[in-house]
Amino acid sequence: METNGPGTTVGVNVALSGTLKDQNDISVFGMVEGEVISEKSVTIGQTAQVKGPVKGELVTIAGVVRGAISASEKLELLETGKVFGSISTKNLVIHSGGIFVGKCEMPTGEETTEEPEPESEIESGDTPSEETLVPDEE
Amino acid sequence: MYYYIMEPPSSRAVRQTYQRLRDLLTNLGIAGEMMAASPARTPEELAMMGLERGYSTIVAVGGDAFVNYIAQTIIGQAVLGIIPIGEAQQSAELIGTNNMKTAAEFLKFRRLSTFNTVTADPDSLIFLDAVVEPPKLAKVSFVIDGKLRGYAYFNKMTVTRNLEIKIESQHLVEPKKFLGLFSTGGTVVQSLSQFHGRNVRLTTEPDLALLVDGRPVAKTPLQLRLNPNSLKVITKRGSIL
Incomplete structure (x- = not known):
């Protein structure tokens, strides 16, 4: 659903499934199973439950989101908000009480030059073998 | 002339x-x-x-x-x-x-x-706002542009000539009872939703009339199509x- 209309509001007693897409603001206070995509702001209200990716310029979370969130400008997780999934944003604000479980990426445009060290499991008392320390060549 | x-x-x-x-x-x-x-x-x-x-x-x-x-x-x-x-x-x-x-x-x-x-198939036209107001809370199911499905409970639904669907509801949540005797008072829950699309299918339970200024122009189930300009x-x- 794409249009130049006045935006979309999903009321508290509404349940949706599918792709909710709008060029204008989207506000969710009900249940959505699927994508929520706006070219402007996305507001997930306190009563909202979203299962699926959320994407917008400005994303504000006061409800529950299970899925990836991408906010090109700013992501704000309010004190009643809960996010279970990865987030990607330039500017992140998490209020005290907000819950976030997942990975966070904050792209700055700078490329990292160091390769992350491979993880190795070492049990106490064991001497790491050469095979464990040398990373596999791919 | x-x-x-x-x-x-x-x-x-x-x-x-x-x-x-x-x-x-x-x-x-x-x-x-x-x-x-x-x-x-x-x-x-x-x-x-x-x-x-x-x-x-x-x-x-x-x-x-x-x-x-x-x-x-x-x-x-x-x-x-x-x-x-x-x-x-x-x-x-x-x-x-x-x-x-x-x-x-x-x-x-x-x-x-x-x-x-908005054309309401087969041959009705919505030019001024059309309203569905059931006597009691009713259910509407909708499909918007074939991509978004949903349902809602409503007291009033408005369809505009821009194919904006506004769904309003207001209902009382039953009060909790303490020891089966005392009630703590109910809460009125209000909900306002607004969707829009180019093709919308609306189904209500039960079938309801769409009214413009109190006169019926169509009846659910409805297939609505936006006619721009x-x-x-x-x-x-x-x-x-």
Whole structure:
């Protein structure tokens, strides 16, 4: 659903499934199973439950989101908000009480030059073998 | 030359209003053929007659439901003029005045604005806001543009000519009882939703009528389709600077 209309509001007693897409603001206070995509702001209200990716310029979370969130400008997780999934944003604000479980990426445009060290499991008392320390060549 | 279709007068006062309107239009030099709708000749039949006679502008004189009926018949074939009479609030807002004299002057200056409309299959048209108001909380299921499905409970649903669906509900959440005796009071939960699309399917439980100004134009289940820029209407003349 794409249009130049006045935006979309999903009321508290509404349940949706599918792709909710709008060029204008989207506000969710009900249940959505699927994508929520706006070219402007996305507001997930306190009563909202979203299962699926959320994407917008400005994303504000006061409800529950299970899925990836991408906010090109700013992501704000309010004190009643809960996010279970990865987030990607330039500017992140998490209020005290907000819950976030997942990975966070904050792209700055700078490329990292160091390769992350491979993880190795070492049990106490064991001497790491050469095979464990040398990373596999791919 | 304009072709005027007048809604059957509901009272003597309205008949007198129509006489004043005739005089006004004559003074403005835009008096044309005037037809009065009646049980013998419906507004739709009169509009078809006007089109067959070659009129490029059909003027609806009456309330909102009457204007919507005329629009339904002439869409794509003629320009719509409006003289709002009585409680024609939507029509008055559309053209920019609820004053009969001013509306007649707009006809003289003939400034056109283009509006969207919505087709409610098979052959109904929504030009002014259509409302569904069930006697008690009802359920609506909808599919928007084939991509988004949903359902909601509502007390009132509005469909606009831009195919915006507004769903309002207000219901009481049962109060909790303590020890089965004492209630802590209920809470009124209000919900307002707004969607829009180009193709919308609406189904309600039970089937309900869609009303414009209290008169039915369609009934659920409905397949709604947006017709962008489909109706030209004579509206308020812009100010001259």
